[in-house]
Amino acid sequence: MATALVLSPASSGVPAGVVAITLVAAVLHAVWNAIAHGVPDRLVGFALIGAAYTVVCGATALVVGLPPSAAWPFIVGSAAIHVVYTLLLWASYQLGEFSQVYPVARGTAPWVVAVIEVLLGHHLPVLQLAGIVVISLGLLTLALDGGRPSRATLPALGAAVATGIAIAGYTVVDASAVARTPVLVYATWMFLLQGPVMPAVALVRRGGRLRTTTWPVLAVGFGGGVVSLAAYGLVLVAQTSGATAAVAALRETSIVIGAVIGAVFLGERFGMGRVIAAVVVAAGIVLVDL
Template structure:
């Protein structure tokens, strides 16, 4: 068991950072599954935004303002997270969770690595192999079940775009937490992005939004709380300085998400998607070794 774990856990991480990052991976997959499972996903994402706003607002009264040099990072990350949330919502409207979630998460490190190659940076052989492995896994997910249906390209397009913004805010946040207290940074980043999805929901529906049922209310607000916990743990792990290793280990959420989709959401082609998700995760680890 220890040997198997060492094969997928990047070197340079302490046991504590590994535990924190794995906990974040589980929580991240769980809140995404909850967001996908809510029957009215627009309301679900709006409630997640409400949780961000309320918790962020209360915490901001305690921790105060970020230092002046941190504001560009806070604002840039909030904007990237807004686009991420909008695209993630679109992805879940268009596709199955066990397909679009691994594609979104797997695209981020793949894009970063490919951009480095295109810019002429020399990558070690293992990282080049990792790019090919991720590509194989993503292609398998894209062609899952055979020939793509009419709904597949839009869903995968939204998932890939989501992954690009994941890569964007990951780079921003990793730079920020090196010089800014994690709690202060996370508080204001989530507080600033929180109101956007509720505003979007109201703009689209107006009074037709109605009053959500208790189950939807619990799922949306609970998903927001779990999301805050998941990303807070990631930011704490990134303060270790091993940003690439943390990012790689965090993407074990890809496998967790595929399993949740297959086992708990009853989605088709479950076994194939789990295998493809494992392939993507192995490729990410190779890229970040």
């Protein structure tokens, strides 16, 4: 599957360097999510990721300066949606296994955007409509992994779907914003605004215990935040090539990578059905983005 995804954009004239950068970004995205899930106290993990956003983007903001006034509503709106997304992602990882909830969350977003376009009366090519169907089948397979969802798994799946809706929300806002402000300035201030939220939540919930629980995972959690920023930055670099659709499709190989990471490295049961379903979801996203 990964080979097919690489060959298709390359054959359409997308530079090999763009393909390579996007695939690296996909791996990094799956890795930072795996780190967030793998930290024993996941609230602390997300707090450290937020701390990394604050430190790195705070330093960057001193260099890039303030965004134009017209960009502030988009920056604030995207940061607010990102906070909701982070809280929902935290809930998803508290409730479910990474190899299931990560593909559901990532796969729901493009599905929601495409379905909204259909409901608004926008004409979609046959391939994109087929992509919606394929994504739906993949998500349904993930939801039904191991049989009919039990009451125990429904909260995790619900949180993952809600996470995907939040992803769709900030994707729409970000797409509108980049035409109004330089991408680096926009991303810097958006991450800087959202960064302190999870550390604040962790401080309120953990209180005096926060220092004790943070120290053992300080490097891992903070590193996860840096990896997250690197993944986002690499995608932005790839998008400057103009191959937006190809970059969007390639990025979603992170869904397959995430399913494999969960099965192989996080000690979750190796469900080949989950890996296959993740591949189906990624293939559907490629069709939607064509």
